[in-house]
Amino acid sequence: MARMKFLCDAERCIECNACVTACKNEHEVPWGVNRRRVVTIQDGKPGERSISVACMHCSDAPCTAVCPVDCFYQTEQGVVLHSKDLCIGCGYCFYACPFGAPQYPQAGNYGSRGKMDKCTFCAGGPEEDMSSLEFQKYGRNRLAEGKLPICAEMCSTKALLAGDGDQVSNIFRERIVARGFGSGAWGWGTAYSIKG
Amino acid sequence: MVAITRKFLVLFALTAVATGLSACAEEEQNRVLSYKKGTYLGKTDQRLSEDQLRTLISRSNAQRVY
Numbered sequence: 001m002a003r004m005k006f007l008c009d010a011e012r013c014i015e016c017n018a019c020v021t022a023c024k025n026e027h028e029v030p031w032g033v034n035r036r037r038v039v040t041i042q043d044g045k046p047g048e049r050s051i052s053v054a055c056m057h058c059s060d061a062p063c064t065a066v067c068p069v070d071c072f073y074q075t076e077q078g079v080v081l082h083s084k085d086l087c088i089g090c091g092y093c094f095y096a097c098p099f100g101a102p103q104y105p106q107a108g109n110y111g112s113r114g115k116m117d118k119c120t121f122c123a124g125g126p127e128e129d130m131s132s133l134e135f136q137k138y139g140r141n142r143l144a145e146g147k148l149p150i151c152a153e154m155c156s157t158k159a160l161l162a163g164d165g166d167q168v169s170n171i172f173r174e175r176i177v178a179r180g181f182g183s184g185a186w187g188w189g190t191a192y193s194i195k196g
Numbered sequence: 197m198v199a200i201t202r203k204f205l206v207l208f209a210l211t212a213v214a215t216g217l218s219a220c221a222e223e224e225q226n227r228v229l230s231y232k233k234g235t236y237l238g239k240t241d242q243r244l245s246e247d248q249l250r251t252l253i254s255r256s257n258a259q260r261v262y
Binding site: 001068069070071072073075076077081083085086124125126127128129143144146147148152153158161162163164167168171174 | 257259
């Protein structure tokens with residue numbers, strides 16, 4: 001099995017924000033914390049595109065590199081997770097992450113930070129699988145239930161894909177072949193100087 | 197007089213130690229305090245079984261919608 005990956009098909013995303021809502025509901029994410037967000041560019045203008053963004057579970061994750069207490073680890077499937085027992089809420093991972101994935105619940109007066117919270121790819125955390133402690137700290141462990149992340153599984157247009165990287169890649173490749181050249185992943189044209 | 201003072205001092209010292217220890221925050225106890233750079237020292241996560249992985253692969257394939 002390859003690494004677990006997310007891929008958002010910007011041609012299909014309709015900015016319904018159902019992935020954001022489903023994530024919050026599934027994991028009972030606290031007020032003020034969004035593990036997933038929908039970002040729209042050129043809103044209301046020609047060429048408008050939306051993309052659903054959360055932790056991308058990077059292979060060489062910057063959050064892991066900068067964490068002063070080494071609270072991050074990767075599962076065998078490449079999911080980047082962290083231990084809230086070790087996290088000190090310093091915010092370094094937030095500064096390092098290019099996607100703005102790490103979130104901090106307000107833990108008290110004066111806006112003090114609580115432990116970092118982020119997308120777990122619905123894989124829970126280092127507590128016992130499907131235990132109440134794991135749910136309380138990290139949310140539901142859908143991977144242990146044999147299910148993919150809720151955001152991708154309930155996406156009505158199947159814009160958000162998740163799962164085994166090879167298969168996600170194959171599905172997207174088939175779509176691109178069907179659409180024709182130049183309709184690659186969001187940012188592909190910018191990266192390879194193709195207009196569109 | 198000296199004996200009373202000594203007893204008072206001992207009592208004071210014991211009270212100070214007890215107060216100091218009880219003031220330790222609960223979340224400060226049973227946690228990693230000495231870190232090894234670059235090494236994750238938290239709890240170990242459980243691995244997914246072959247059955248679980250097979251199910252996940254089949255669900256990944258089910259996302260193929262045109």
